[in-house]
Amino acid sequence: EIVLTQSPATLSLSPGERATLSCRASQSVSSYLAWYQQKPGQAPRLLIYDASNRATGIPARFSGRGSGTDFTLTISSLEPEDFAVYYCHQRGNWPSFTFGPGTKVDIK
Amino acid sequence: EVQLVQSGAEVKKPGESLKISCKGSGYRFTSKWIVWVRQMPGKGLEWMGSIYPGDSDTRYSPSFQGQVTISADKSISTAYLQWSNLKASDTAMYYCARCYDPLRGGDNCYWFDPWGQGTLVTVSS
Numbered sequence A: 001e002i003v004l005t006q007s008p009a010t011l012s013l014s015p016g017e018r019a020t021l022s023c024r025a026s027q028s029v030s031s032y033l034a035w036y037q038q039k040p041g042q043a044p045r046l047l048i049y050d051a052s053n054r055a056t057g058i059p060a061r062f063s064g065r066g067s068g069t070d071f072t073l074t075i076s077s078l079e080p081e082d083f084a085v086y087y088c089h090q091r092g093n094w095p096s097f098t099f100g101p102g103t104k105v106d107i108k
Numbered sequence B: 001e002v003q004l005v006q007s008g009a010e011v012k013k014p015g016e017s018l019k020i021s022c023k024g025s026g027y028r029f030t031s032k033w034i035v036w037v038r039q040m041p042g043k044g045l046e047w048m049g050s051i052y053p054g055d056s057d058t059r060y061s062p063s064f065q066g067q068v069t070i071s072a073d074k075s076i077s078t079a080y081l082q083w084s085n086l087k088a089s090d091t092a093m094y095y096c097a098r099c100y101d102p103l104r105g106g107d108n109c110y111w112f113d114p115w116g117q118g119t120l121v122t123v124s125s
Helices: none
Strands: A004-007 A010-013 A019-025 A033-038 A045-049 A062-067 A070-075 A085-093 A096-099 A103-107 B003-006 B010-012 B018-025 B033-039 B046-052 B057-060 B069-073 B078-083 B092-100 B111-115 B119-123
Touching (some): A004 A085, A019 A033, A019 A085, A019 A103, A033 B111, A070 A085, B003 B092, B018 B119, B046 B069
Parallel strands (some): B010 B119
Antiparallel strands (some): A004 A019, B003 B018, B033 B046, B069 B078, B092 B119
């Protein structure tokens, strides 16, 4: 099973700051990695798929990059609604999927 | 608008059975996989399994194989997740989601979007 590790576990930042979240896979997943945002009491929402493609309706301040085992989600300038938990998700070996443990972005 | 609507919260006792549902609309239900994801209280996301409603091809995570049953009724665009012998450790939020492939298209299953609103299952004596 491919294991995803996310760092940091918690990121404390102020609105307007840049957030950089990391996801590392235990083996190569090529570019088959996505990012989801989950706010308290809500279902997750797809942000980025295939490592760097923004999903429909996702603002341009969200960007993803990486391939193989190392991936990054960047939020260029945090808006108040961006404080949430972010999960990475791999689809390396169909039909198996795994999620990372999540990074919580909270207000400093 | 593509939408998945799940059945309401459930409170059950250990040993009871349960079937929760997920109804899709706004797209061709039979041609996209549906996945089920568990989120235990205060924890992360776990993929449980996937079903292709067109032919009921079903795949399970090894962690959930034999513990739950995933099914679908394509005539009413609804997928199901069921338990025959609930345990307290099944207490969690359960989400369904459409699994699709915006880049390559077809019936490939890559990414989960959209998600249902979730069904909270509480198992307590």
